Amino acid sequence: MQRKLKPPLLTTEGIIGIVASVVFIVLLLLSFRVAMAFGALITFTAAIISLIVLLRTHNAHFAVSVIGQLLACCLLLGIALWDINAYRDWFIGIAGLMVLFMTLMVIFSLQRKMKWRTREMLELAALPVNETGNGLTTRPMQAGRMDYSTEELRSFTSFIRKRLIAIPVKEQNRIIFVINIPMGRLLAFGGKYQDRTWVAFDYEGNVTVNISQMDYFMYKDSLSFDKLCQSLGECFIGFMEQSRKGEESRIIEQLDSLKMNIITEG
Amino acid sequence: MDFKKAAILGSCISKDYAEDLFRLLVTYQDISASEAASRLNLHIKTVQDFLEAMASPDILSKKEVLEKKRPYFRYALNTRYIDMKIDLNPLFNKQQEVSKNPMKIRERNNAGARFSTSRDGQYISHVALWIGKGRDRKERKINLSIPQGKFLFHLPFPSADPLSIEDIMKKAEVANSNSSEVLDIVNVMVEYGVIEKEVDDR
Numbered sequence: 001m002q003r004k005l006k007p008p009l010l011t012t013e014g015i016i017g018i019v020a021s022v023v024f025i026v027l028l029l030l031s032f033r034v035a036m037a038f039g040a041l042i043t044f045t046a047a048i049i050s051l052i053v054l055l056r057t058h059n060a061h062f063a064v065s066v067i068g069q070l071l072a073c074c075l076l077l078g079i080a081l082w083d084i085n086a087y088r089d090w091f092i093g094i095a096g097l098m099v100l101f102m103t104l105m106v107i108f109s110l111q112r113k114m115k116w117r118t119r120e121m122l123e124l125a126a127l128p129v130n131e132t133g134n135g136l137t138t139r140p141m142q143a144g145r146m147d148y149s150t151e152e153l154r155s156f157t158s159f160i161r162k163r164l165i166a167i168p169v170k171e172q173n174r175i176i177f178v179i180n181i182p183m184g185r186l187l188a189f190g191g192k193y194q195d196r197t198w199v200a201f202d203y204e205g206n207v208t209v210n211i212s213q214m215d216y217f218m219y220k221d222s223l224s225f226d227k228l229c230q231s232l233g234e235c236f237i238g239f240m241e242q243s244r245k246g247e248e249s250r251i252i253e254q255l256d257s258l259k260m261n262i263i264t265e266g
Numbered sequence: 267m268d269f270k271k272a273a274i275l276g277s278c279i280s281k282d283y284a285e286d287l288f289r290l291l292v293t294y295q296d297i298s299a300s301e302a303a304s305r306l307n308l309h310i311k312t313v314q315d316f317l318e319a320m321a322s323p324d325i326l327s328k329k330e331v332l333e334k335k336r337p338y339f340r341y342a343l344n345t346r347y348i349d350m351k352i353d354l355n356p357l358f359n360k361q362q363e364v365s366k367n368p369m370k371i372r373e374r375n376n377a378g379a380r381f382s383t384s385r386d387g388q389y390i391s392h393v394a395l396w397i398g399k400g401r402d403r404k405e406r407k408i409n410l411s412i413p414q415g416k417f418l419f420h421l422p423f424p425s426a427d428p429l430s431i432e433d434i435m436k437k438a439e440v441a442n443s444n445s446s447e448v449l450d451i452v453n454v455m456v457e458y459g460v461i462e463k464e465v466d467d468r
Contacts, residue, residue, distance in 0.1 A: 135373075139421070142420065174386070
């Protein structure tokens with residue numbers, strides 16, 4: 001299938017990860033214990049980030065990640081500070097648990113249960129759009145209307161959040177699903193979304209869409225902007241319909257069928 | 267009375283010294299600008315301008331007199347009432363009916379305008395435009411009424427097909443009674459190049 005999005009760029013998180021790995025390797029060559037302490041610091045930071053993501057998304061799979069990273073942190077810190085042979089049994093126990101949780105983490109990642117769906121959503125929105133013609137604007141677009149109860153919207157919100165499709169921001173009269181939230185805002189519990197790509201469902205049934213300039217430029221071609229906004233809105237309206245029917249697994253199947261790379265397109 | 271005459275009259279009457287000058291005009295049978303200026307301790311040009319302005323809508327009469335071959339004007343009060351009626355009817359006649367407007371519109375590509383939505387996200391609350399060039403470039407913010415904001419919220423995107431004003435108003439659920447303010451903002455946006463228009467010849 002021909003992708004409409006440009007190949008992914010290296011994100012800030014990716015760059016930080018690479019730099020940390022290089023520093024770890026360099027330290028490993030210089031001093032084993034210092035390298036272990038540095039590794040403990042990195043894994044602890046990763047555990048904190050995972051914990052915040054868990055709190056923001058309510059995706060329980062991140063709990064496994066938090067535990068795995070904390071165990072790794074304990075193990076590395078233990079190696080850095082104490083004699084391994086003196087606490088051999090403790091180290092084996094922690095290492096065993098760590099391997100178990102890390103394996104689970106890898107399995108969940110391969111199953112796409114911990115995968116952010118930003119690129120899938122943007123690709124899915126662009127699928128029916130073949131017209132080009134730019135037309136970028138800062139105005140949001142009303143993509144349609146549908147009937148749903150507050151309870152249905154709440155349930156849909158919970159699903160979208162847990163499955164990492166978007167981060168919901170609650171306002172007095174509507175819920176906004178922010179599709180491409182930067183990690184900084186996610187970690188800072190920031191509610192600012194106006195400059196991002198979002199889809200809003202208000203309590204009167206209006207569905208409004210906004211595609212940010214940054215996300216629009218992620219497409220290879222200058223796709224017809226109004227068609228793209230309409231398509232993204234229709235995607236979400238379709239998801240809402242499926243959610244109301246209890247067919248949420250179909251939404252995930254639809255996103256998985258795009259076969260995005262788990263690591264580079266996360 | 268038209269707007270220009272009303273503006274001159276209003277401006278003169280709003281001066282601090284207007285009542286004092288009228289009191290002089292009532293007291294004196296006729297008076298020259300220099301006499302009035304010296305009496306009220308004002309500059310002669312100030313008084314002259316006031317009297318000339320009052321003479322043009324016939325509130326004062328002026329008579330040219332000669333003093334040693336040097337002509338000057340003496341002013342006398344003509345009326346005991348100043349009646350200011352402004353006819354707004356010509357402005358009503360300038361308004362067009364939306365249904366008769368053949369214009370089809372949409373947002374212009376790269377219009378450079380920044381639209382801000384209202385708190386409830388259902389209409390545009392204001393539009394920020396950049397006016398001028400280079401160092402003189404300034405931002406101009408236009409605050410919109412709710413019907414105008416709803417209309418602009420539903421304005422077709424630059425890549426979409428243009429729609430008639432009537433169709434956009436229907437889509438935005440803007441009442442016909444608001445058509446004049448909608449047309450007003452459309453004209454402003456066309457003027458600043460935010461909206462592009464096509465005239466339907468059918």
